[in-house]
Amino acid sequence: MQAAVFYGNEPRLVVEDIPVPVPQRGEVLLRVTACGVCHTDLHVLRSEVKFPAPAVLGHEVSGVVEQVGDGVGNVAVGDSVVCSFIMPCGDCRHCVRGAEDLCEKFFAHNRLNGTLYDGTTRLARADGTPLAMYSMGGLAEYCVVPASDVFPVPAEVGLEAVSILGCSSFTALGALHTAGLGLGDRIAVVAAGGVGSSIVQFAAAAGVSQIIAVDISDEKLSAVAKLGATHTVNSRTEDAAARVRELTGGYGVEVAFEALGSPATFATALDILDDGGRAVVVGIAPAGSTGTIDLARLVRRKLQVLGSYGAKARTDMPALLRMVAANTVRPQEVITRRYPLAEADEAYQALARGEIVGRAIIEMS
Structure with a gap:
């Protein structure tokens, strides 16, 4: 698959071929439809926020379930889904009291080390070099997401537009x-x-x-x-x-x-x-x-x-989808630019120059 890789030595992304990741127990492999272009990624690119490199960024993702790991029962292959940038583990002290926006494993493993919650990444370069994941690493044609962070999208809702639900909304x-x-x-x-x-x-x-x-x-x-x-x-x-x-x-x-x-x-x-x-x-x-x-x-x-860092994924993402289905909120009206994956770096350069009004997205097809 193709992915936009950040090497850490300069604020730019390089699109290259890397192996398709494999989901483990409790995880889902998505064929990414779209990924939002977020200012938080830009902080990482500029080394204003500490994060390991090389890495795949991108944390506003919508897509189609391609494969499920053992123990996954909330979605099936072929389902259209959207994800939030906070990927709740579901069992840390904050998640169990309903404060998923403070999930300890998300901050300790993903935001500090670029891994999922077993301490390892699912991404690597063709030569085997590990690639850190910023959230799910959505600036790629495929990504792996914990099953606790995938939410079925109603059939009447466009899959590209709802990608920005995962961070912006x-x-x-x-x-x-x-x-x-x-x-x-x-x-x-x-x-x-x-x-x-x-x-x-x-x-x-x-x-x-x-x-x-x-x-x-x-x-x-x-x-x-x-x-x-x-x-x-x-x-x-x-x-x-x-x-x-x-x-x-x-x-x-x-x-x-x-x-x-x-x-x-x-x-x-x-x-x-x-x-x-x-x-x-x-x-x-x-x-x-x-x-x-x-x-x-x-x-x-x-x-x-x-x-305020975010919302609570397992209650608020379904609520957002209901609001979109009812036309109460319209994420498509916030999206003003669309780029192919090959132009991911240009999208972030435009964001850095202050040229993007509302939100831009990267479309994979």
């Missing part, structure tokens, strides 16, 4: 859960990329009355206005905090979602909060990044800063 839904969003809340979404676009769409679907999108790109702001943002603010050309307060009667928002992962956007999210407001930090920042906060304001104004 999954992360957005988790952020809304973390926020404890109320319909009367005024919200702002700081950074209108793939995750920010999904937050806007979900909040609009939930009936939130005021959704303010903040970004430095008029093109991205125009796109999220079509997804449900009631107001847009270009923070490059105007004072974002002053404008948000103007739009909210002088107060600020109850919830600000930070969807990029930078000290500047974190500061903006805090600046636009009303008293008692909640800043939900969603964007993945380069390792070692820090943000600052006025501790006196934090205490006196009763602000909250909440981290």
Whole structure:
């Protein structure tokens, strides 16, 4: 099969032929249909997030079940499925209490070492050199996924579009859960990329009355206005905090979602909060990044800063699929570019240049 390989010595992907992986007990082999182009992969490519190399990245995947390992009973060969980037083990202390977004085995084995939960990878180069897996390693024609992380896609739903459910939409839904969003809340979404676009769409679907999108790109702001943002603010050309307060009667928002992962956007999210407001930090920042906060304001104004990494795969992925089937959310409207696997590197270079509005996907066929 072909796979886009990251070698770790420069921020680029090389497409090459590697052996098709074999699923082990409790695992599924997928023929990948599409894989989302995510900013988190870009952090790995830029060595801003520590990860072993050589590796196959890609963690927003949809596909068709090609083979199942022993003990798999939830899907069968030929099923169309989608996966989440957090692959719950199901039996660590966090998974058993329902906090799959904190799965210990996922973080200890996959995010630190690039393996599945027996401590080994399923991928290797033609010469036998092991290839680390970022989640399932979806930038390839085939990938292996734990059976706990494959979810059947309704027949009426397009398989390519739902690939972005696994991170962009999954992360957005988790952020809304973390926020404890109320319909009367005024919200702002700081950074209108793939995750920010999904937050806007979900909040609009939930009936939130005021959704303010903040970004430095008029093109991205125009796109999220079509997804449900009631107001847009270009923070490059105007004072974002002053404008948000103007739009909210002088107060600020109850919830600000930070969807990029930078000290500047974190500061903006805090600046636009009303008293008692909640800043939900969603964007993945380069390792070692820090943000600052006025501790006196934090205490006196009763602000909250909440981290949100993702949702809970076994309950939230089926819920997302139901929402897509009901046309409540429309992932196809967030996807603005499509690339073949041969152009995977160009897709990430375009992402690095800030050219991708919403989400791009890599299509395998």
